Amino acid sequence: NNIIVLDYELYSFLQSKDIKKKGKFNKFQQGLSTIEYEVNKYLSNMPSSTQTPEQIDNVINALKPYALTMTEVFQLINLRPKALIDLTLIIEECESRFTEENLEDLLTIIKEQLPRDDDDEEDEEEDGEDGEDGEEEEEEEEEEEEEEEENNEEQEYDEMDMLVDESSYKKDAEDDIDGEAGDDD
């Protein structure tokens, strides 16, 4: 009964709470203040700090042809790898499942859908090499892996429904008692 959460989701949750309780130091809640502060500090240095719900929706859709497991997709979003070697850490049996071109395309997808400020320096080197080839590759993969995708899609992407409930983070918790039961199942 455990739902894995994207770093980004927790970060936005903490941001919305800070705004409400600003300036209210509560000695009773020392554990809470400490951990909120530390987790917020940690996540603000991670890629999740600049992500938005739209970017995440887009990157998940763009990654569907690759038929990655949920944990792989989550790690890709949380860690936002920039190099091939980073992918070998995240994707199991990377070399047997994908060719080097597939992986390069995957990196491009991530870079495009989850942009970061430090990308500008690297962009000057890569200029449209993978442009056309990239699209062809993706189409081929879609045909091959469509069947697998249909079977796996429901299981793997159910947890993504959490993103839809984004707005509930920002309401007062009081309002949510009636509405929340069973929403995330």
Next chain:
Amino acid sequence: MFMVTTIKDTVKILPRYFYKNRNEAIIDEINHKYSNKVLHNVGLCIELLDLIEVSDGIVLPCKDGSYTVKVTFKMIVFRPFIGETLIGKVSNSSEKGIKVSMGFFDDITIPASQLTPDTTFDKTQNVWIWNFNETDKLYIDKNEEIRFQVLTELFVDTGPMSKKKPFGQDPQESTKQLNESAESELVVPYSIIGTITQQGLGLTSWWE
């Protein structure tokens, strides 16, 4: 690295907090009890996410007049899965290995056997050095950002001692036992053993 888990618990709100809105008081109590604490076999609790179900409350007039409710709620927990790649900072180095911290969680150890192959420990500088090749040596310095993978996790139940003491035990005996357990190594309820053996792991500056 974070997940949401459903917990059921009984919450007691003291009369002095009756000025609060009921749900607010319940949330405060739960956060006070769980935030920044480790739940055995669950993980490090961060914060309450949402209340799911709150039963009708009971006030026990003969005790302290507290309002007692049974609550089902969702809690955000830190618990990376085995094999997950995480980023932290080197906090300490010793012969046994290195300790890594993530700010909100410090009990991450990378034992000497799980360091990048070909690393040696320099006792004078108290630092591990990766002998990358004959000419290049890379240092694993303190406060450097490091990428590692979770190898195993260890939960230790640090609840109160459950050994039943025989009736009428000498009070000196029991204090002696308490002192002994305090002197022995501090037990950590939740710790992670990491590894940086795979290519791509280690200091992030190495792979940029």
